[in-house]
Amino acid sequence: MSKFKDKGKKELPPVSTASLPDIIFMLLFFFMVTTVMREVDLKVDLTLPDASEVEKLEDKALVDYIYIGPPTDEAKYGTEPRIQLDDQYAALEEIIPWKEEKVTIRDEAEQPLVTTSMKVDKDTYMKIVTDVKQELRQGNFLKINYSTARGR
Amino acid sequence: MIHPRHRRKSIGSDTGSMADIAFLLLIFFFVTTTIAPEYGIKRDLPKWSENHQPDPIPERNVFTILLNEQGDIMARGQEMTLSDLPRTIAEFMLNEKFEETGPTLLVVRPDEDGFEPYYRLADETIVFLKFHPNVSYDAYIDVQEAIRSGYSTIWDNVTRMAVGRDFNSLDKKDLDDRALIKLAREAFPMKIAEQPIK
Numbered sequence: 001m002s003k004f005k006d007k008g009k010k011e012l013p014p015v016s017t018a019s020l021p022d023i024i025f026m027l028l029f030f031f032m033v034t035t036v037m038r039e040v041d042l043k044v045d046l047t048l049p050d051a052s053e054v055e056k057l058e059d060k061a062l063v064d065y066i067y068i069g070p071p072t073d074e075a076k077y078g079t080e081p082r083i084q085l086d087d088q089y090a091a092l093e094e095i096i097p098w099k100e101e102k103v104t105i106r107d108e109a110e111q112p113l114v115t116t117s118m119k120v121d122k123d124t125y126m127k128i129v130t131d132v133k134q135e136l137r138q139g140n141f142l143k144i145n146y147s148t149a150r151g152r
Numbered sequence: 153m154i155h156p157r158h159r160r161k162s163i164g165s166d167t168g169s170m171a172d173i174a175f176l177l178l179i180f181f182f183v184t185t186t187i188a189p190e191y192g193i194k195r196d197l198p199k200w201s202e203n204h205q206p207d208p209i210p211e212r213n214v215f216t217i218l219l220n221e222q223g224d225i226m227a228r229g230q231e232m233t234l235s236d237l238p239r240t241i242a243e244f245m246l247n248e249k250f251e252e253t254g255p256t257l258l259v260v261r262p263d264e265d266g267f268e269p270y271y272r273l274a275d276e277t278i279v280f281l282k283f284h285p286n287v288s289y290d291a292y293i294d295v296q297e298a299i300r301s302g303y304s305t306i307w308d309n310v311t312r313m314a315v316g317r318d319f320n321s322l323d324k325k326d327l328d329d330r331a332l333i334k335l336a337r338e339a340f341p342m343k344i345a346e347q348p349i350k
């Protein structure tokens with residue numbers, strides 16, 4: 001009997017976990033390559049409206065984002081919806097200079113393709129959105145996008 | 153001669169923690185990554201002009217939508233639900249009964265571009281959206297979407313008449329299909345004028 005037992009032990013080596021890091025690293029590299037870092041720290045609460053008749057935003061390098069919504073820190077900034085450009089709150093008048101700066105850092109050939117994507121909280125009232133749109137019109141930045149969640 | 157005890161020590165280096173490190177990095181990228189594509193409704197704003205007096209458009213070529221503070225919709229003088237709006241727009245634009253109150257349509261004959269005959273608008277026809285400044289963005293986007301949905305039906309009608317295919321089955325990447333998309337969009341251009349109610 002002991003003869004058989006010995007044989008059985010030899011045929012069961014421990015499972016090697018050495019290849020586990022390789023697998024994980026492969027996943028890691030995949031994510032490192034495909035990743036796009038989150039652009040900004042959101043300082044406004046955003047729940048995008050749902051929509052189904054939507055298009056995909058193709059080239060994210062050619063998109064500038066304007067965030068509009070109630071401030072995250074209600075105690076400090078109140079509940080009135082605010083405009084956020086890059087990492088800070090901004091006034092309406094700052095939109096044109098901000099867009100002009102954004103345009104100059106891009107290739108001349110790409111400039112006409114730049115879209116301004118508006119990420120607006122769904123409970124925001126339209127007045128502030130209209131005001132922003134009028135500013136963009138005045139600065140001749142006419143391509144816009146209403147960012148939505150894909151739902152329904 | 154290597155002592156057996158020493159040799160046993162060097163056999164397996166502990167690679168278990170390697171996986172932990174990689175996992176940690178992996179989780180970091182999981183959290184910061186935005187793989188999900190972004191969706192949205194694309195629009196072109198009209199050019200700014202100081203004395204913005206648009207050319208008057210005859211009433212039969214304007215589909216007026218009113219959106220009040222609560223998000224109630226009134227289209228061409230009739231209260232309606234959001235789900236009725238796309239169909240109403242399509243019926244107005246396609247004006248199949250050739251009513252005096254709707255836009256005039258022209259028939260594009262096959263000898264003009266090789267397709268089966270289809271309709272197109274004779275004059276500039278717009279959707280005019282008037283909304284209360286306090287209406288929620290959500291309600292506004294719903295209406296924008298309904299307008300787009302209405303035009304989808306219209307374009308569908310055009311491509312079905314011209315080549316017998318659904319508009320949604322057209323592939324943006326295909327050259328011939330792209331020409332068809334352009335054709336449909338030019339036959340019934342989606343023009344939306346907006347104005348907040350003062």
